[in-house]
Amino acid sequence: MHLAYPAVLAALLFAIGVYGVLARRNTVLVLMSVELMLNAVNLNLVAFDVWLRDALHGGQALTLFTITLAAAEIGLGLAIVLLVFRTRRTADIDRLTALGDPAEDGPAEDDETSDATSAEAVA
C-alpha cells in the first residue's frame, strides 16, 4: 500500500479536527473535534509503525497510550464542562469570557457579580 494514503488521510482528518476546534460553539463538540485530531495522529503512528516495521513497535505503543490519554482527557474535560455548565448555565465556549483582561476603562467590578452576569451580559 502506498504510504501516502494513510498519511494524507491523517493530515486531512487532523485539519478537519482543527477546523472543528476553532469553529464549534458547544464545548462538548470542541472536545469531539480534539478527538478527531488525536485519532489522526493515531492513524499516522500506526501507519508509520507498520511501514517502518519497528521492532520496538514504538508507534503502536504510543498509539495505545494516546488512546488511553484521550479517554482520560475526555473524561476530565467533560467533568470540567459540566462544572462550567452548573456554575454558568451555559456550555458555549464563546460566552465564557469573564476572565479576559478587564476592560481598561471599566470600573473595578465586583468579581462575585461578574461571574454571574458577564456571561449573560455578552449574550
Add this chain to the structure above:
Amino acid sequence: MSLLAAAGPLEPAARSFLSPTGVEIVFLLVGVAVLGAALVTVTTRQLVHAALWLVVALGGLAVEFLLLTAEFIAWVQVLIYLGSVVVLVLFGLMLTKAPIGRSPDADSGNRWAALAVGLATAGTLVTLVVDAFRTSWIDLGAGAGSAKATGEYLFRHWVLPFEALSVLLLAALVGAIVLSRRDDEGKKPRPRPGKLRAGKPVGTSSGKES
C-alpha cells in the same frame, strides 16, 4: 544507520502508482467515508447527530487500523472510543441540555478564521506528507499487531510510560469525580470571613484570591 533502514521502502520498486490492490481500494473507500463522517461531525447543526457521525468516523478508523494489520489497536479503538468515549460525549451533551433538533448557532463566530486555519493546516500537512512519502510503500505482509505481540512489546520496551499512564488514569478519574460531585451543603464554598479580610466585605475580589 536508519538510512539503510529507510532506503528500502523509499524505493518505488516495481510498483506503480496506478495498480492498487484490493486492500488499498478498501482502505481508500473507508478513508473517504471517515473523512466524510468527520466533516459532517464538525459541520452539522444537530449536536446529537455530530456525536453519532463521530462514531462513524472513529469506527471507520478502526477498520483502517485492521487493514494496517494493527488488530489489537483496532479492538481497543472500538472498545474505548465507541464503547465509552462516545457514550461519555452523549452524556455530556445531554447534561448540558444541548438542543435535540437543529440549533442555528452551533458554530461560533470564529468560523471563518477556523476555515482559514483549517485549510492552511490541510494544505501544509498534505504537502509535507506527499512530498516526504511520494515513493514509500508499506509492506503489509507481517502482521505484528495481535494482542499477544502487543503485550510483548509493551512489557518489553514500554514499561515506564505504561506505568506512568496508570497514574494518569487514576488522576483523571479522581479529578473527574471531584469536579462533578456536588457539594454536600448544596452550595458553592464561600470564602470564609477571616482575619485576612478584615475591613472588607466577604466575597469581594480580594477575598476570592486567598
Add this chain to the structure above:
Amino acid sequence: MLTSTPLLTPLLGQPAMTPLAVADPGGLVQSVDWVAIAPPLTAALAGLVVLVADLFLKGSQKKALSWIAIGGLVLALAALLPLALDSDARSTFCLADGGCSYVADHFTLAFQLLALGGALIAALLSVHTVAADRLPGGEFWFLLLSSAAGAALLPASRDLATLVVALEVASLPAFALVALRRDGRGAEAALKFFLTSVTATAVMLLGVSFVYAATGTLHLSAIADALTVAPAQLRHLAEAGAVLTLVGFAFKTAAVPFHFWVPDTYVGAPVPVAGYLSVVGKAAGLAGLALVTTVAFRPYGHTWGLVLAVLAAVTMTAGNVAALRQRAAAPNSAVRLLAWSSVSQAGYLLVPLAAAGYADSDRPVGATVAYALVYGVVNLGAFAAVAATGHSRLDDFQGLFARNRWTALALAFFLLCLAGLPPGVVGLFGKVVVFRAAVDAGLGWLAVVMAANVVVALYYYLAWTAKLFAAGASAPARVPGPLRATLGLTAAVAVVLSVAPQLVLQVVSGSLF
C-alpha cells in the same frame, strides 16, 4: 507487497534476532532500578497514601492529609540525595542496545529538584487555602502529588512516548486543581487551560508521529543519530515534526504565542495552584524543551535555535509590555501582573536553550537550569506573599509595609530578585548567566533585546515595590502560620542564594547530560 528490506536493522539489532530489551533475557519485563526512579515514585505513592487515608479520616482529622502530602514531597526530595551523591548517572528501563527510557543524570536531578521543591513550596502554601476555601482535601493533595510526580518523571524521560505521557501526567491533574474551587471562575479558567492544552498536545503528538516517521525510533539519542543520516526526502518532514513537537512544551512554558491561557488561568485558579503552575508547570515544559532540542534534534540545531530565539524575544517582549499595561486598580491585577511577568520570565528562560542551538553543545542549558531554579524560588515566594496578604489588586498593596513589615520586605525582595536588581543578587546573577549564554553563542541581537526587556521590566517590579512602602491604611493583619512558614522558607532560600549564588550557579559550569 514488497521490499522486505530489513528496517532499522543496525539501530535495533537484526530483525531476525528477538530484541533483547532486558538485562535478564529470560524476563518479560524490563528491569527496574528502584533507587533511580525513587523521586517521582515516592511522590506518586504519597498521592495514593493520601487518597487512601482520606477514606479513613473524618472531619477535623483531614488536616493531617496536608502533612502526609508535604511529608511525601520531602521524602521525594530526600530520594534525590543518594542520586546526587552518586557521581555516575543511573539509567533504567533500558533496551538491549543501550537506549534507556529513564536516566537520572545531573540535568534530571536539577529539574527534579525544581519540580519537587516547587511542589513542596506550593503545598505549604496550599495548606491554608485548602482549609480557608474548603477545597476537598484528599483529592487536592492527591492531584497535586500526581502532577508533581509527572513533572519529576518528565526530565528523566529519554523517549518521546514517556515524555508525552509524563507531560500529560503533569498537566491533567493540574486542570482539575485549577477547577477545584468549583465556582464559575475556576471552571472557566480550567476549561481554557484544558482546551488549549489538549490542542497543543494533539499538535505535539502529530509532530512526534512525523519525527517517528523520519527516524524510526522514539528514543531521543537514537533520533539524533537517525536524523544525521535521514534521507533528504524526509528532511522537511523531520524538521516540521521537530517544530510541532516543541509546541507542546512551549505551551507549558508559556511561550508566546502559546501563552494565552496563562493570565486567565492564573486569575481563576486558587493562588497556590497558580504559583504551582508558574513554576512546576514551567519547569516541566522547559525540561521537555531542553531534552528534545539538545538531545533529540541536535542535528537541526540552527533551525530550532532560530525558532527558540525568536520565540524568546517575542515572549519576553510581549509579557513585559502586557505587564506594563496592567492597571493597578483593576480586579486581580496582582495575580495578572505575576502571570504576565511569568510569561516574560519564560522568555529569559528560553534564551539559553536558543543559544544551545547555535553553540553546538549543550552547555548553555546549564544557564536555563540555574535561572529556572532561581526563578522558581522567588516566583513562588511572590505568590506566597500575595496569598499571605489576601490582596488581589495592586492597589491593595499600598502601604503594606506599615501593616505587615516582614511580608512587605519579603515581597519587595522577591520582586527585586525577579527584576534582577541588588539586593536580589541572585536574580542579577541569573540574568548575567543567561545574558552570557546569549553573547557566547553569538546571539548578540537577542542579548540586546533581553537587556532592553530587563530595563522595561524594572518599571513594573519597582512600581509595585514602591507601592509597598507608600503610606496606606495601617491595620496590622496576621498571616496564618503555614503561609508564614512558606514566606520564611522562600525568603531564606533567596537570601542564602543571594549571598552565595555559586550554590546554584555551579550547574552552569559543567555539562549536565
Add this chain to the structure above:
Amino acid sequence: MNLALPVLVPVLPALGAVATLASGKRAPGLTRPLAILPVAASAVLALVVALQLGTGQSLDAATRLAPTGGPELSLALHLDGFSSLISVLVGLVATCVQVYSTAYLKDDPRYPSYAALVSLFTAAMFLVVYSGDLVVLLVGWEVMGICSYFLIGHHWETADARSASLKAFLVTKLGDVPFLIGIFLLGADAGTFRIEGVLKAATEGQLSHPTLTALLLLAGVAGKSAQFPLHTWLPDAMAGPTPVSALIHAATMVAAGIYLVARLLPVFLTSGAALVVLSVMAAVTMVGSALCALAQDDLKRVLAYSTVGQLGYMAGALAAGDRQAAVFHLVSHGAFKALLFLAAGVIIHAAHTNSLSAMARMPELRKKVPDAYWTMGIALIALIGLPPFSGFFSKEAVLTAAEHAATGEALTNGLGPASAVPSAAGWIVLVAAGLTALLTAAYAARLWLLAFHSAPVALTAATDAPYSAEIDEADPAHAEPPAMRWPLWVLAIPTMGFGLFGLRSDWLPALLDGGSLRPALETAVIATGLAVAGALIGYGAWRSVTARAAAAAERVPEQAGPPAAETLAPALPKPLADPGRLLLGPLFGPALHGFHVDRLYSALFVRPTLAAAQLVRFLDREVVETYVRGTGTGANLLGWAVRRSQTGNAQTYLSVLLGAVVVLTVLVAVGS
C-alpha cells in the same frame, strides 16, 4: 594589613541599615544611634585604613565567588590612594548628613526608612569604591541607584517627588544598559572581571573594540555622573530632602561615574575617539549647566546645576588623561558642595522657601542664619576657585591638565603614553573650563547677593513663602538645632584647608599617581582673573538691576499691587532684580528650563515608549475586539461571522495558537 578593617567599612552601614529598619517603630529611641553610629564607625575605619595603607601603596585581595562558566567572578578588594581618599570623603560626608538629618527630619514619620536607606546607600558607595571586581562594583552601583530612587521619592506625596524619582531612575538606567554591555565586553576581552586584569589587558592592547567599549561605559558614566545628555535627572532630583541632595547628588553617587572612569582610565586611553567624546561631553555639560545655573530661581536647583558643571570639570580632567586632577577636584568638590547643600538646607529651613527671589525679599536673612551665611560664603569662594581654598587648587589642577593635553604632553602619569590623548580634547576642555570659570563666578555671586544682600523690596512677602518643596523639615519657628549647624563647620575645614594641606608636602600626589598637582603660574593667573572678572560682572549686573528696580519702585510708589498678587505668581519674579536675566538676555528662558532637553527626551523616548505600549494594548484587546465586532465595511459575510464571537474567547486563543503553529511549520519547512 588586617583585611577585616576594609571589609567592615561597607558592611557596617549595611548592617546599620538593616538594624534601623528592623528597630523601626518598635524602638524609636534606637533609630538615631543606629543610623549615625555605624556610618560614623565606617568613616573612622575608612580613615584608619587610609592611614594604615599610607601613600604609594596598594592592596588587593580576592575570593572567588561564583563560577559562571565564562569569566570568573570574585569578591575582590582593591585599595589604593584613590579609593582610600574617596572613602574618607564618603565617610565624612555621610556622617555629617546622618547627624544633620536627625534634626532636619526630626518629625518625619518615615525617618527610620530614610535613615536606613542613607546607610544602605553609604554602604553601596563604599562597595563601589573598594571593589576590585567590575561585577561587584556593578552591584554597589545598582544599589545606589535604587536607594537614590527611594530617597528622591521620600516626599512621595508630592507629584514632583514622584516624577523626579522615577525620572532619576529611568534616566540613569538608560545609561546603565550600555554600561552593562560595556562591562561584559571588557570581561569577555580580558577573560576576567577583576579590574587589575582588565587594566592589564588594556595596557597590553588585548581589547578587541576599545572605542566601542569605552563609549558604552561612558553612557553609564554620563547617566550616573549627570553628564550631558543624561544630566536631566539631577536638577529634578532636588525634590528629595536637602540632606539627600548633599549626600547623593553632590558628594557621592554622582562621583561614582567619575571614580569609575578614573579607575578604568587605561581603557579609555586606548581610544582617542572616546576621549574626544568625553571632552565634548564635559565641555557641553560645563558651559550649559553654568548657563542654566545662572537662570534658576530655586536655590537647590542652582546648586544642582553647579554640581553638574563641576562634574563636567572632573570629566574634562579625565578626558585630558589626568585622573589625579579629576579625583583631586572630586574630593574638594565633594566637601564644598556638601557644605553648600547643607548650608542651603539651613537657609531654606529659616526662610521656609526654596526660591531665591523670595529670599531676596526677606530682610536680614543673613542675621538669622549666621553659620550658613559664613560657611556658604566660604564654600562659594571655593566653588569659584579663588585662592587659597581647596577649589582653587583642584580647579587649577584640572586646567593644568587640560593645558598640557592641549600642547600634546598630557599628564597621564605613566598610565599610557602622553600621545594617547588627542590635543583636541585638551583644547576643548581648556576653553570650556575657562568660560565656565567665568560663568561660575557670575552665578555664585548672583546667588550670594540675591540671597543675602538684596534690599528688602516687599516686606510682607517674606512670611508666607510662595512655595516650599520640603514638607516635614524641622520647625521653622525655632532656630536650627546644633545638629544642623556644626556639620557645616566640620565640612568647612576641608573646604578651606584641603588644597593647601594636600599640596603642602606633596602628600596628595604621593597618595595618588605621583605626578605634581601644583598650579602652574599662567593658568593660575588666567583662571583667577576669569573668576574675579566673573564675580565682578555678577556684582555689576546685580547693582545695575537693583538700581533699576529701585528706580522703578520709586516711579510707581504704591502701585506695585498688593503682595498677594506676587505670591500668586511666584514663578515670574518680574518686579524683582535678577542679574541672571540681565546677563543672559534672550537665553534666560531656555536656560531656566534647562534648554528644553527634557522636552526633547519626551519626544524622543517617552512618547515612542508610550506609543509602543499603546500599540501592544491595541493588539492585546482592540484588534481582537474589532475583529470580533466586525468593521461592517468589510465583506458582509466576514462581518456577520465575526460579530458573533467574543473577546477573551478561548477559541480566539486557539486560532492564534494553531495559526502560529502552521506559520512556524511552513517557515521552517520552506526555510530549511
